[in-house]
Amino acid sequence: MALVLSQDEAMLVDSTRGLLSREAPVTAFRALRDSGAELAYEPALLAKLAENGLVAPNVPEADGGLGLGAAAAGLVLQQAGHVLAAAPLLSAAISAALIARAGDEGHRADLLGPIVAGERVVAPALEEGVRHDPRRLETKAAKSGEGWSLTGAKTAVIDGFAADAYVVSAVADGVPALFLVEKGAGGLNVERFVAVDSRNYAKLTFAATPATRLGQGDASAAIAAALDLGRALLAAELLGAADEAFARTVSYLKERRQFDREIGTFQALQHRAARLYSRLDVARGVVLKALRAIDEGDADATWLASLAKGTMTRLARDVMMEAMQMHGGIGMTDDFDVGLFVKRAQSAGELLGDDHFHTERLAAGKWGL
């Protein structure tokens, strides 16, 4: 598909933006953060998003979803990035992709509908290292009667503290496999991780924790595909957050006066802003291309996901640095929203691999350097 939005996609963007600006402005996120609520998202917002088909729109129609693919999920996340909407959208899309790909019919029927409806929050638990490292898998699964039991630990579980179930990767019979672990399962410890972006994360430990295996055999391909999706979605969210922080910065350049003139009249600042505009313009195509590649089964989809995530991590970091600097002291106060975007960009940049990770992944994997 062309690297421009279709009419349907443009409508999706408009309606999502409208809904989020009404229901989830940045002030709502700030209030939630200040309340210290452990859930770190608004169930009412999740319900509203689900009502409008915005939760995991990538779930196939056959599984009770809208079947709109990665592109739709990405466009929703991009809009969520604009307002820092704290809703478990990313976990829903990734978990749903894991379940849709690896799960048998029963699991898909039981789980995907409720995820799309916002009735269940299922978090993907794939990470084990301090930095993102998909090759690292030490959690073990052992046969236990009719089912399985897990032993090991997971970290960086997105939307993990509020989740009511987890899709967990573990080694079973010598191959990577996926398991469903319900909240409250025996031997499961869920530790809340209070991150700088005030989102919902957890670290999990499993001690002979009962689990249901999703499908059979090697789940490597399902995991790899879900990681690609997650990376492209995070790139889209980062694009939204960077666009917003940049737009706010440009507005500030037009308002703030020093030396009897708007500071936006200074060429030193103008050219820095114009550079960010240019890089954002190019990145827009990269993110859309990565999302489309997933939907089209493009052979380069996995590399494009890395290109998008790596590009956006670096660009969002640069945008945030400039946003703080150009806002001056006010930009570094907690009362001002710029800091909220700075913090989210750091977390979203780290999750599923930062620019360093993806540059290395492309260097070794795609170009054989």
Added chain:
Amino acid sequence: MATLAQEAAPADLEAFRAETRAWLAENCPPGARNLPQQMDASFWGGRNPVYPSEDRKLWFERMVARGWTAPTWPKEYGGGGLDAAQGRILKQEMARIGAVEPLQSLGLMMLGWAILKFGTEEQKLEHLTNITQGKIRWAQGYSEPGAGSDLASLTTRGEDRGDHFVVNGQKIWTTYGHKADMVFTLVRTEPDAPKHQGISFLLIDMDQPGVNAKPIRMISGNEHFAQTFFDDAIVPRANLLGEQGKGWDVAKYLLTFERSSMGQSLGGGQGKTIADIALENMGREGLSREPGLRREVAETMMETWAMNIAGERMFDAGKAGSLSPFSPNVMKLLGTELAARRTRLAMSLGGFDDLARDGQATYDWLQAPPNCVAGGSNEVQLNVLSKRALELPEYK
């Protein structure tokens, strides 16, 4: 005059691809394939054409006959009448077999588009046909010694004498001025009008005593640019493109083509990738001992890929009618900078051997920086983006 043998292009794109592939396989001679992408090695047409080889002559003539020197221009002016998607397929199929562009020409890249938009029917018939058939080689004459980034301050004068203009002044950075038959220029015809008005777009025949061009040798050794002197040069009124005094509009329109094509072709890279060059020169083993260099290669590859995608997106947006007016500025800025960094990185990868004075790497490296200045310096692009795209205020 050669008769243009043209067939209707099949609407079905896959059929078009198959047919094009077959035609190219049969008609593109071996000597027109897999040649280095170098401007100097191109065929430029003109009144005194210099064919690089017999095969290239044959290839050029066959492509002219098919209207494929300008695949998407109307057939009545010697174009191929293809739609954008077909034009793209043709480029892909040519790239697949390494077919060289049959004709390089500022007429094809730039001037023709302005004539299509601003020209009279007579001008289209005359000039577009001459461009598509490679009969006239064009030069571009915008800049002057005192009018570089501040192009609108140009002072070359065109005196209105009714049925003709008399032109006096000096241009510089005239692309291929000393090799061209005609030059398209910006000339001040109303000296009392405000700066951006009173400029006219004139098509000037260089084969007359009043026009003299001297080549300028650049640090790469190439002589792509010239200084051009006008001393009572005569220009018939028929060679005024667009309205008198409205030449700035024509120039602005043309610059978008120059900027887009510079950004796309340079930013996206041509020929070997920097990763290929790295592996050939150093191998994985050598690269692993210099992680900083390896990292720079990978980052450059990422940026190059991103620029290619940006080019694809610009094409799609153009087709969908949603092209941002600022895309050419973005492409030019980032594409030319990337090309300059990439060609310098290639020098590092080649080490001492790439310091050879007449080597390709040296040439590529030294001819990249001029593109950061030509077509409106990159600082001018940043100004345009600041003022128009971001609408940042101006100091008064």
